[in-house]
Each structure stands twice: as structure tokens, then as C-alpha cells.
Amino acid sequence: MSVAVLIVAAGRGSRAGEGVPKQYRLLDGQPVLARTLQAFLAHPQVDRTIVVIHPNDLDLYQASIDLLPPSLRDAILPHALGGETRQDSAREGLEALAETAPEIVLVHDAARPFVSSALIGRAIAAARRSGAAVPGTTVTDTIKVVGQQGEVLSTPERATLRAIQTPQAFRFGDLLEAHRKAAISGLHAFTDDGALAEWAELSVHVFEGDPANIKLTHSADFKEAERRLKDHAMTYLTRLGTGFDVHAFTDGDHVWLGGIKVPHDRGVLAHSDGDVILHALTDAILGALADGDIGTHFPPSDPQWKGAASDRFLAHAVDLVRQRGGVVDHLDATLLCERPRLGPYREAMRQRIAQITGLRLDQVSLKATTTEKLGFTGRGEGIAAQAAATIRVPERVE
Template sequence: MSSTAFSVAAVVVAAGRGIRIGGGMPKQYRRVGGQAVLTRTLAALAAHRSIGCIQPVIAPNAAAFYRECLEDLDPHLRAKLAEPVEGGATRQQSVRAGLEALDRAGAPDLVLVHDAARPFVDFGLIDRAIAAGRDHRAAVPGIAVSDTIKIVEEAAPGIGRVRETPPREALRAVQTPQSFAFSALRDAHRAAAEASLHGFTDDGALAEWAGLPVVTFEGDLRNRKITQPADLIEADRAFAGAASRNSAMTQYVTRLGTGFDVHAFTEGDHVWLGGIRIPADRGVLAHSDGDVALHALTDALLGAIADGDIGTHFPPSDEKWRGAASDQFLAHAVSLVRARGGRIDHLDITVLAEAPRIGAHREAIRARIAEIAGVPLSSVSIKATTTEKLGFVGRAEGLAAQAAATVRLPEEESATLLDAQAETAMRQG
């Protein structure tokens, strides 16, 4: 783990039996809009650029169900998933199993604990969870309660006597993902187990018991948990509607993004271009492998979706990326496009260099880029040119690449506006 990077991991708790919902199958494996609930939850978390690793926790007999979930998950997102571990008889035991697995693999700085049955989690909520966890070390998302709540005690079978009516202004309905300093939550779980306390159903409550100050941050009304059959029906309709917006009849807007990258030559015997190692009489000076073609193409895709640049997602100050293969940078940008329902239409790269010559490697480069991006070979173009001995390229001091990416994104402004209006109405109501 890098000493300079702030690492974030997530534990997804999917070990519950979840059969109260009916159908003879745990709810996390039921399909909504054509995909399993767990698949959608994992995809939502894995698509977030700050989450580096996801640790699924599943039931001992659920391996086959889990494998089916992975079949529907984008391969680039799947790369963030650790091997699942088996959970315990309680949610608390399952969370601890996930934490211990992360600890063995290399403890992150921050961990998000999320329910598998909350597939509507979005980037905004994840961003708030990470920020609150970094600032406060223990934070849970909460929704203001609109109903009056009564604390009751049983007076007779089916009858409760009101003991107290707490002021609802001080009440919050708690959701996930909950965010914690990893070491603090791990130690709290270990202490609870040593004390033979196994009844915590919420990591915020366990953290409180361990003496950690826990804060709340703004939750999301849309981040509902699938619990009852009606929830499953509603989720199916919601995701089916989203799928229809991404169908052939969906209105798309075409975006064009561009990218540029340059590296100076240094001692070496090869350069990387388009994911292919090309023999050369010099190498390039770079923090990663210095693949100007993939770097430019990554920036082009990020530009098309207006999501920063390669330095935003993979800062050169982070030792984690020293010598890193650039195919993972491009794969990440591709996953972000697809997470937004986007389609990649065409990728076009021009390499500017006096040497090395890439003619003999052109088709290998096209094939490699097509493989990384998951597009047909016909959607990838690679060209090379010199600068007629002008500039640093002409003086053979380095090489450069420029790229263009054409993508289509769903035109969802109207849908977003309706969602915002509905949320405002729910909050006011």
C-alpha cells in the first residue's frame, strides 16, 4: 500500500439468508431489471474511482449464485473484487469476516460497509461517505424521520403501550454505506467478539459501543433497502425503466473527447505504445510505463464524460502507479463510460515520433486497444507521423500522441430533473 495515497475499500455484506421476501432464493440474488440485486450493488461501488477494492461476504452455500452475479458484471469492474469470503451466522460476524480478509490483503485507510440489498447507491452518496469517514473516522448516512415515532412496551399480545415519544427532529433512519477508519472498526469488531457480544446489527452502533464518536451525514431517500416483496417489484420496475432508457430507442447525445501526452526519451531498450512493447534504442522518462498512446486515449475518454483527466484518477505523486501498466488506466476510463450507460463508438490515436516506427506493430496495437476497451477492431484507428524534423519530436528528444474518442451518453436531463423534483417533494412531505 502506498504511504502517500489514501486507500478506500468496501465490504459488501451478502451473507444473509434473505428468504423472507419469498421465492426460495436470497433477495440479493433475485433479479431486478434483468440483473441480480448483488450485481447492481457491486457495479455501483466498483465504478466509483476512489474505491480500490471490494470484499464481498457471502453465505457458505452461495458460491454458485455469486458466480452467476459475476457473469453479468463488466470485466473492468470485476477486477476490483477480491475473492469472496464466507460470512457468519449474524451480520456482525459477516462484517468482521470481510474486515479480516481486507486486513490480510493489506489494510486500507478507510472502509465502507454496505448492504448487498441496497443497489440504488450512487456516486453522490459514496462521495459523502468517503468525505465524512476521512474527516470523522466513523460516519453513517441518515435520513430525517418524517413520521412520529413511538417507543412502546408490550401490554398484551399484539398490543403495545406507548412509553415515550421522542422528538423526531433528533431521529435519523440510518442507511449504508457506513464509513470508518479501517483500523478503528476492525479493532472494535475484535473487541466485541472477545466480549462475546454478537447482537450488533449496525456497525455504527458497534462503533458507539467501542467508544468511537459517530457522526451522521446526509443519506439518500432513493438508497432504499430491498426487504419486502413490494420492494423487489419496485426495484425491478426502476431498473427495467433505466434499461429501457439505454435501449435502442434511448435518446443519446454524442460527445467527442480529446487527449494529448508526451514523454522525453531516456536510456532504455523499448517503449510501450498502445499496450504493446516495442523494441527501441531508448526508453522514455515516465512515472508509469510511459505509454503515450494509452495515456492520450484515457484522457480522451475522460474528457468525453467530463470526469477530469488521467492525473486526477491516477496522480503521479502516488508511488502506487510507479511503473504501472497503462492498460489499467484505459480500462478504468472505459468502465466509467459504461457505468453511465455510455457507448464507445470510435477511438483514434496519432503517434508523433521520428522513432520508433510503428508500422509493423499497427495491427497488434489496434487489437490490444480493442481488447482493453471492449470494442470491435473496426472502432480503433492508430496512425503515426513525424514533425518534419521540427520541435522536440523532430529532434528525437521524445515522442507524443494525440487521441480522440467518440462516445454516446444517454440524454437524461429530463429524467434527472424529475428525480430531483420527486426527492424534493418527498423531503418536504
């Protein structure tokens, strides 16, 4: 299912004190919105993102996204302009997404910059299961319902209560229809999409939230967030991993290399599509993570991987890096064979690998060599590839 993220960033944030709107305030030197965007743009299951902004904030918005890596900015759609209420702004964002309607949409507050990759993954999974889902955390304080004079009317059972957060996740068509229905009814005051979905009689489910996913509302929240960032200061450790893969030739009329179908007078004997370049790159990344090898994650004994496209394996390895808060810096692969020749397909392969991994083209290197007629590759009995991957993973500063 295609997944889009709608980030609502049109509010004024007056409770946070004077100055620029809170979504553009600096948090440890980086605008809050840039931090929030980066969390979603780096997630492998998110296809595209749209931000709804206030008409007066175009320069602030542009300055925030300009700080993001170019490879991430490509997944940001043109911004939408917000309305008078949060509900109106969310609807404007949904209408803007309707031209390329995703199957799943996550709606998130710009002022929640600590959203984790794991929480995003839970939101997407919950939407796929139930169609409408919101993250919630358990309530630790006793809650009272009070009247106009401050008198206690009731004390709800704490075990049944949840504090609701974002990202809230929905089937796109259902949420857009609910928003349109509310607008036609003259309702504009819903403060979250889950409540609007309930009003529209959608069945809304609650999945596990994250206590760390705080919303920055008051000036004190910014002070606490700064303290938290300093207490959790990280440094990045560079790691290098290597990979190697080999497949024997068999009857066929093509081979898969670097994610590209290459015509050839032979095929390869393999459980999956036998793409030695993508297999070697996958193992190189897993090696840098010290997280087993391709057979550990995709055992050949499992029939679901029979004939599987190897881009899934490489995307999974990159996802593991990002789940740990890391980044892939560079990939380098060398094809070992007499035939087929790499030259005519090299750039297409580099582009495909960059697409699979979300890297820039200049972060992907691809080479080829023969073995001077020596060994099984020299005799034309098979094909091989070796690869190296450089990654950075966070390490806590003590």
C-alpha cells in the first residue's frame, strides 16, 4: 500500500510565547519542522510527504526544508495552504493529496519532532489492519470530570483511558470523505482527525503510542526538549561491511544484475532472482550492522522467497540501518564475470540501486572485472560480485 504523510504546520503556536511559530523555532540549532520531516522522510515505508503551512510562513518553511539532505527533499510534495482551524488545514492537505491519492495517510502535528521510526511503522501497520487508528499512551494520573463550578462529576476508570498522539493513520479515501462530510455539515472545530473519524462513524482503533513522542506546546516544553537532546547526545560511529555472492549459470535468456534485467544467453541457478550485485550489497550492509547475512533474514528454505526480487532484500537492509538511527554513506560493488558486459547497463543499475536505497547517485559505485579466464567465472560457469558498504550508526556519548 502506498503511504503519504500529511504534516499540519499552519498553526500560530501562541501558547509557546512570542517569536516565530513554534514549528519553526530552533531546537538544538535545527527548526522543529525540519526534525519532524526528517523522521518521516527517512522511513522506508513512507512514499511522499506534504506539509500544510500558514500563508505568512512561506519563507520560514522554505528555510526549514532547505536544511534537509537533497535525497530527502525529493519526497516532499508542493506545500498546501492551511485554513482557519486545524481541521480546515488537514482537509486542505488531504485535498492536495487527492490528485495522487495514496492508500494510507498519516496525519501528524509538526510540533512533535520526537516521533520514532518504530512508532511510524506501528501507525502504518495499524491503518492497514483497521483502516482508522490513533496512537495512545496509558494515563498514570487519576482523571476527574468536573462541572462548571469545579465540582467533580465522575472519575473514569483509569485503565480505560488513553492519551492520544499523532501520527494518526487512516485509509486515505475514508478520511477525505469524513472531512468533506464535516465541512458540508458546517463543522470546523475537531482538534484531531481521530475525533472527526469517530463523528463520521468510522471504527477507530488505538495502537501503542510512545511517551517520548511529546508535543511542544509551551515555552517550558522547549526547555525540556533542549535538555533531553543534550542528555541524549549522540556521536556517529563509521562502520564498514563487505559482501560476496556467487551463482552458477543455467539455462535461460537473462540475468538480473543491479536491479536490471539484462539479456544473456544463460540464466542463473538461484532461489530468488539471483541478482549477485544486490545480494552482495545486502550482505555488506548487514555486515556493517553485525546483523547476520542475507540467508539469516531471508532463508532459502522459506518458499515465500522463491523467485523474489532482490530489491526487497537490499531495501530491508537499508531499513535496518535507519531503524537504528543510522545512515548509509556509500555503496561500492564489483561484478566478476567474463560475460555479460556491465558497460551498457552500468548507469541504469546505479540509478536503480540509488532508487532502492534512497541514496544519491554519487553514493553508489559500480565496477566490473574479468578474472583473466581463471576460475569458475573465467570458464563461464557462473557469475559473482563483491561489495562494500559504509554506514554510520549512533553511539551514545557518556
